[in-house]
Amino acid sequence: MNKTVNQKAWFLVLPVFLLVAFSAVIPLMTVINYSVQDTxxxxxxxxxxxxxxxxxxxxxxMHESLGRQAMLTTIILLIEVPFGIFIALNMPKKGFWASFCLVVIALPLLIPWNVVGTIWQIFGRKDIGLLGHTLASMGIEYNYAQDVLSAWITIVVMDVWHWTSLIVLLCYAGLQSIPDAYYQAAKIDQASRWSVFRYIELPKMSGVLLIAILLRFMDSFMIYSEPFVLTGGGPGNSTTFLSIDLVNMALGQFDLGPASAYSLMYFLVVLLVSWVFFTVMTSIDKKGAV
Amino acid sequence: MAKIIFKDLAHSYLPHPKSLADYALQKINLEFEDGAAYALLGPSGCGKSTLLNIISGILVPSEGKIFFDDKDVTYADTVKRNIAQVFQFPVVYDTMSVRKNLAFPLRNRGEDPTYIKHRVETIAKSIGMEDILDTKASGLSADAKQKISLGRGMVREDVNAILLDEPLTVIDPHVKWELRTQLKALHEEFSHTMIFVTHDQTEALTFADKVVVMNDGIVVQVGSPKELFEKPAHTFVGYFIGSPGMNLFEADVVGDVVTLGDIRLKLNRAYRKLTGRIELGIRPEFIKLSDKSGDMEIDINRVEDIGYHKIVRAKHRDMHIDIIVPEDIKITQDMRYISFDMDHIFIYEDGWLVEAKEGRSE
Known part of the structure; x- marks a missing residue:
């Protein structure tokens, strides 16, 4: 087939170009502009x-915020990934309960970030919150507004509650694509439950799992609304993660220059880590025989 | 290694089957001899997968029993039955090397490592993969993967049977032939009982010592390829096997005289009184076309020359007749007569072959 050359076709790209320009390129250029000037x-x-x-x-x-952020993301990934896989493995494969589980599991994903923060903020209060009150009446010291450990635990549990579903759904989709013959063959080969997971389920899930981990890394590394609503970065600075710190600097102190430099480096870190993640995991996938 | 026996076996997917039509598999008694190669042949939905799943233990039959030698295994699971199975789509463990794939069933059974190594190498040699033993399985072609699945099935020496569930479906046509030949060779080398499910008559006839032909949940005939061709026990076998299939004509039979519309033929044997739907069957190979007089006058519609012989599609009134003519015979305008080879005429009553009365009528 011959391709016709028609330069006018560029005009068809124009709307998208304008949209991207206004939504991404121009704001980014503004940030770059601020980052190299003072006013x-x-x-x-x-x-x-x-x-x-x-x-x-x-x-x-910045070092401290980065440290806290790295710790949070690591904890979250270490909990959510195995937990998500575990739930996906134990979900019903078909029938009414499969649909039921899917709907229930998808529910947290539909709740806006700041609402999640509010839910947990109230849930954990000693006076009116179910969790806070219950723990208090059991005599357990729990106060996310004053105690660092309580604040961290609440944020981690909140994120696990909100986002494990994403990993579950992606892994579940991966598992559903495995034909029955694989399980039958494994049974005939007398494979143990662990072998079935290690040699059939995990390899077949690896593609979606990579995407799940990447998404969870990026989202948790950029977490803002939930901890902001719940703790506002406190007690002290103990839950001031990168984005909260950045917003404080940019809007609280109105230090636009340093804040722009901060956000650009933040962006580069996310980009770099995501790239490393992706490269490492795809190369594991391609590696020769185990 | 064992003989597989079905005793009054039947299966219905419904909890309370009322009529025969409710059965996916109607009552059968069958024996699979130890070490033989069988093919289960039939169209989609004829019950062959049901039968296979009953042998492998995935399905418990709703009636009857299944024995391995004299052991009742009706309720035993796949592992206890010690069966290997090759599926329609190749099942390999992607992250393992070919070697580990082949060793997997033995390792899981805790066999001795030196024995495993030796056994894996023997099998690899038989399936022609000794050069790529340490390659990762995921990158291989579909037929190579299917060979691995097959190898995994054969690596255990003590398997009672190897079940092959349409294993050549995803294989390219030009490799199919090679794989089928190899399968046959493997069978001769290791003499495992093999049961090969297929809807392709060529696959069945080239692979098997004995073919089990199924249709609508009924085993219509069990026999060698030669028997299926020369004496179909059911009209279904007649037209399902052969290319083109058997000619079947509505007929009336009284004693040794058969009436086909306006034509009366005298057979070389006599039949008892028949009721129901009577058909006369004759394979296209046993009809002779000539320009002199014959049993029937025909009009030729079409001649298909397929290289090694010609297929003549002809008509007599509203009867369609296929005739196979050797390649070296020239078909002329005057060839308007056919004659039947009397030894190869069969009479069917409601689909089933009727045996003639003892002795010839002459």
Whole structure:
């Protein structure tokens, strides 16, 4: 087939181009613009080069937020991935209960982030919250507004509650695509339950699992609304994660220059880690015989 | 290694079957001899997969029993029956090497490592994979994967039978032939009982010592390929096997005289009084076309030359007749007569073959 050359076709791309420009390119350029300049108001800017970047790289505040963020993401992934796989493996394969489980499991995913924060904020209160009150009446010290450990546990449990479903749904889809013959063959070969998981289910799930882990990494690394509503970053700075810290700097202190440098580096870290994740996991997939 | 015996076996997927039509598999008594190669042949939905699942233990028959030698295994599961199965689509453990795939059933049974190594190498050699033993299985072609599945089935020496459930479905046509030949060779080498399910008559006839032909949940005939061809026990076997299938004509039979519409033929044997739907069957190979007089006058509709012989599609009134003519005979305008080879005429009553009375009528 001959392709016709028609340069006018570029105009068809124009709407999307404009949309992307307004939604992504222009805001990003603004951030870059701020990150290399300083201003004292009145729309007067002065060039400062990479000073802001240098300042942020050496700022202890950013290091601490990054540390907290890394810890949270690690904990969340370590809990949600195995837990999600476990639930997916134990869900009914077909029939009424399969649909029922799917709906119940999908429910948390439909709730907006800040609502999730509010739910848990109230749930954990000592005076009116079911969880907080129950724990208090059992004599357990639990106060997410004052105790660091309580705050962390609440945030982790909240995220597990909100997002394990995503991993469950993706793994479940992966499991459903395995033909019955594989299980029959494994049975004939007298494979143990662990072997079935290790040699049939896990390999067949690996593709979707990679996507699930990547999504969970990115989302948890950029978590904002839930901890913000629940703890506001406290007690002290103990749950001030990267995005909360960034917003404090940008909107609380109105330090637009450093905040822009901060957000650009934040963006690059997410991009870099996602890339490393993806490369490592796909290469594991392609690696020769085990 | 065992003989597989079905005793009054029947299966229905309904809890309370009322009529015969409710059965996926109607009552059968059958014996699979130890070490023989069988094919289960029939169209889709004829019950052959049901039968296979009953042998492998995935399905418990609703009536009757199944024995391995004299052991009742009706309620035993697949593992206890010690059966191997090759599925329609190749099942390999993707992350393992070919070697580990082949060793897997033995390792799970806790066999001795030196024995496993030796056994895996023997099997690999038989399926022609000794060079790629350490390659990862996931990257191989469909036929190579299917060979691995087969190898995994044969790696255990003590399996009672190897069941092959349409194993060549996803294989390219030009490799099919090779794989089928190899399968046959493997059978001769290791002499496991093999049961091969297929809807393809060529596969069945080339592979099996004995073919079990099924239709609508009934085993219509069990026999060697030669028997199925030369003496079909049912009209279904007649037209399902052979290309083209057997010619079947509505007929009336009284003693040794058969009436086909306006034509009367004298047979070389006599029959008892028949009731029901009577048909005369004759394979196209046993009809002779000539330009002199014959048993019947025909009009030729079409001649298909398929290289090694010609298929003549002809008509007499509203009867359609297929005739196979050797390649070297030239078909002319005057060839308007056919004659039947009397030894190969069969009479069917409601689909089933009727044996002639003892002795010839002459």
């Amino acid at each position: 004292f108001g009145n729309n007067v800017f002065s060039w400062v080069g990479l000073d802001w970047f240098e300042e942020i790289i050496h700022s202890q505040r």
